[in-house]
Amino acid sequence: MSQAPSRTVVVLAAGEGKRMRSATPKMLHPLLGRTLLGHVLHAAEAAQASRTVVVVGHKADQVRAHLSEISPGATPVLQAQQNGTGHAVRIALDAIPEAVGTVVVLNADVPLLRPETVEALVSAHEAGERGATVLAAEVPDPTGLGRIVRDAAGNLERIVEERDASAEIRAVREINAGIYVFDAVLLRAALGKLTTDNDQGEEYLTDVFGLLATGGHAVGVHLAGDAHETLGCNDRAELARLRSLLRDRVNTGWLKSGVAIMDPATTWIDVTVTLEPDSVVDQNSQLLGTTSVAARAVVGPDTTLVDTVVEEGATVLRAHSIGAEIGPEATVGPYSYLRPGTRLGRKAKVGGFVETKNAELGAGAKVPHLSYVGDATIGPKANVGAGTIFANYDGVNKSHTTVGEAAFVGSDSVLIAPVEIGPGAYVAAGSAVSRDVPAGSLGVVRAQQRNVDGWVARKRPGTVSAEAAEKAAGAAE
Structure with missing residues (x-):
């Protein structure tokens, strides 16, 4: 009987989220009962990892405090300077040198990700004995998103960020969801080879795929069944859209039940x-x-x-x-x-x-x-x-x-x-x-009632009340 592989989850939650224009860190904004981070951690449970690391940065104390409430078993690791996703994962792995086997990397701003999608992604990666696997989606408008570039055989060749993409690559509608699975040993080695030779001057985690493919290691693409699962959140307008999509998903589930x-x-x-x-x-x-x-x-x-x-x-x-x-x-x-x-x-x-x-x-x-x-x-x-x-x-x-x-x-x-x-x-x-x-x-706790006869005629002459009282008195005679 084969032994289940060792698994580690790394959640990237260090970003500031400037476009949210909020004193609250982006990852802590609420969305139908959980924060963005909370939704991602819930989906990550499907990986059945032996350890979970959350990379924190902007307002790290707030994120740590929230993490202790919703997932006390997770380990926060500080990325003091946000030098890119590759840098963040390297810091995370340095904090857990014992990690081997499978490493699942998730961005903390994809709250619609389903646990069953994480489970299917990890299973496909391990069954294919790959060095790396990326979750991808077909979207009608890929603007602003990294593109999946395949070779002639349909295999993953590299992932290209939009800032660094040619016009031809920008026309590709298959996008990177920012959700990955790696072999831990190969990932550590590739992280050490990353450069900052790109438009942002950062260490891109996505460059690991090209390095592994060039090195002859199997790299794969797992296509999400629902592109909505891969949607991120950068501002309040996008958060409102995610909220509506999640509302519809939740309500549909209850209607069917x-x-x-x-x-x-x-x-x-x-x-x-x-x-x-x-x-x-x-x-x-x-x-x-x-x-x-x-x-x-x-x-x-x-x-x-x-x-x-x-x-x-x-x-x-x-x-x-x-x-x-x-x-x-x-x-x-x-x-x-x-x-x-x-x-x-x-x-x-x-x-x-x-x-x-x-x-x-x-x-x-x-x-x-x-x-x-x-x-x-x-x-x-x-x-x-x-x-x-x-x-x-x-x-x-x-x-x-x-x-x-x-x-x-x-x-x-x-x-x-x-x-x-x-x-x-x-x-x-x-x-x-x-x-x-x-x-x-x-x-009974109240004073005895006392009526003062003729009070309205004396104190409120000429009023409609006095007129009504006078009519009543005449009718009684």
């Missing part, structure tokens, strides 16, 4: 989101982070969910939710704001213009409209009337409120924490409750 996406053009789903068949996502909705949506749940229209769990049969309409758990058959919205720590039980309801934070609603509990619920536990079947405020913060400390099972809180009430409304208890509308209401009791 049985998810109903009512308007894919206005639906944005992060690659880190999970959905079950027969879930529904309506138009103008965003599902972000670790959000998950179960079968028969309906999300949208006009809804944003971040790190939110939506369980089976729930409905979330025109709402914004961050870090919430929405239970089976629960309903949310319209125009609700669920903040972290919100947990809704089965068939619980958070209605229109309601904000919740660190609040748990039991099965069948309802906060139908126009309320704020913070730091609270609301028991099963309890009802919180319109305009109720859970006053949880005194300017220094936050305190908890408990509303018991089947309790009823009247409209326009204020529950001043810490306070407990017992099971089955009632709070009269308009009350400001600061003491516990025992189970089964009615809590």
